[in-house]
Amino acid sequence: MAATTNHELKKVLREHELKATSQRIALLKLLNSTNEHFDAEEIYFELHKQQKNVSRATVYRSLEALVDQQLVSKLDFGDGRMRYERSREDDEHHDHLICEQCGKVIEFFNLEMEAQQLSVCEDHDFIPSTHTMYIFGICAECQALEPVGK
């Protein structure tokens, strides 16, 4: 889903049985253009910077629809608001390292970890649908700035 032109995005939306409104196109275009993990308010703000005066309610409703259709991923960093990122072409799930100092988000994928998760589910006769895995800590840059050496 690397679509970036209005026409392509329109097509993508229709393929997912969503009406191709200008608001949704703007939203998808924004998320497709960045690797940032925006929250709803930031998305609202970014759209307004682009003269796309989408209402807050529409930001939330559109994000919900796009998440349902897996065109967008919803992330919960545990700080009380949800973040959103474009979903990746490959269906490859990735998880996140989150720096508690600077807020940077580092993505990673670890096959062995995914395998272990499946194994745990099997052990408990549990059918997994999704998972969230966030590791909080201090990133390399922040370690350099404020040596935690002690």
Next chain:
Amino acid sequence: MAATTNHELKKVLREHELKATSQRIALLKLLNSTNEHFDAEEIYFELHKQQKNVSRATVYRSLEALVDQQLVSKLDFGDGRMRYERSREDDEHHDHLICEQCGKVIEFFNLEMEAQQLSVCEDHDFIPSTHTMYIFGICAECQALEPVGK
């Protein structure tokens, strides 16, 4: 931290540089007496059932203090409110399987998974402090009720 008497709890609180107020003692005692994952409102309600008329603000503030001192763990199941559980004696971290049908929470611990997490952190020169790992899906009982066979 298997303390359960008022005296023991008082000692535990003082060891963590927290004033041993009756509210905090009641709260700790409640969480130590169960394996439930209560949210703040449930805790507020449970305390009132026991004639401990702790205010909501105090429930939140005390929980925060206890979490800071690692006497209590805070869990984010992603449904808009935080849950709290007593922290475990052994430092053994456990993670959660959460049934999307009935809300049941199954705890698990997987050494290999923890090892993989450390390895990921090393790869990224990242110093981990905590992590959250929740697997959402359907538990065995709910599968039996509503066969997902399909």
Next chain:
DNA sequence: TGCGTAAATGAGAATCAGTCTTATCTTCAT
């Protein structure tokens, strides 16, 4: 054991993310 002070609490106002309502537009199949 009584005191003073820093810390904690209660009550309710305030905040903040997110959802809902309703009247008004758009999209798009026909």
Next chain:
DNA sequence: ATGAAGATAAGACTGATTCTCATTTACGCA
């Protein structure tokens, strides 16, 4: 081009959590 289904704007509303501030309590010290 047209109308029904679906989407939007604006702001009210909700529910969880935090804040404010006046009052109370814990506890180290005299």
